[in-house]
Amino acid sequence: MNDEYLELLKKYPDRFIAVNNILTEAAWFYKTDEPELFYELQHYESAFRNFYKRNFDWELRIDGKCARLVKNKVYNPELGNTGIVEFKLRGRDEYIAFLLLIEFYEKMLSEQSLSASDRENPTFIFGEYLDYVVSRMTMLFPERKDIDAESVKKKILRPLMEKLIDYRFLRALPRDGERIEQDKTIYEALPACCQYNAGALEKNLEELHHAD
Known part of the structure; x- marks a missing residue:
């Protein structure tokens, strides 16, 4: 085991145990979750990085x-597709809608005069994202007859939004005592969105377009 990590663990057992638990409890550890513990992770990044690499072959990013642990495969063959290794999407349309979320995120940053490093995260109404996905998919796949707002919302975005929330790409903002329609739900785009490069993803969208 890493000597630097062991020495620090002896000095700060409670904090190091807490950081390790937070890193393994969810896909992403955001600075806003526990600012003091996030600072500890940043300050002793090399010790944590070496510990996870040497003992589990996981990469700390x-x-x-934000921070996360990246595991490159499932070691237990009995888990099949249930092992949580990476963000998994169902079918091509969900994948396309996710790529478009990253595009949409970049657009929101520009429109809301924000940068990915700002403390504040961009927010949007579900209907705005729906309109963006329908518009871009219509542009990318003009031959498809199944791309309309109701179909995209029901077949693609409803199941995708649950995954985006579970995996901490998005957070639905609460409305105290107010019942609202799904199209008017306000979401916060969390820092995980900035981990993906919209320019590089554009190539993937074009490849999907030409594969039809």
Whole structure:
């Protein structure tokens, strides 16, 4: 086991145990979750990085707003597709809608005069994202007859939004005592969105377009 990590664990057992638990409890550890513990992770990044690499062959990725552990495969063959290794999407349309979320995120940053490093995260109404996905999919796949707002919302975005929330890409903002329609639900785009490069993803969209 990493000597630097062991020495630090002896000095700060409670904090190191807490950081390890937070890193393994969810896909992303955001600075806003536990600012003091996130600072500890940043400060002792090399010790944590070496510990996870040497003992589990996991990669620690961290920036100013979030951190995560990346595991490259499932070791237990009995888990099949149930092992949580990476963000999994169902079918091509969900994948396309996710790529479009990253595009939409970049658009929101520009429109709301924000940068990915700002403390504030962009927010949007579900209907705005729905309109964006329908518009871009219609542009990318003009030959498809099944791309309309109701179909995209029901067949693609409803199941996708649950995954985006579970995997902490998005957070639905509460409305105290107010019942609202899904199209008017306000979401916050969380820092995980900035971990993906919209320019590089554009190539994937074009490849999907030409594959038809």
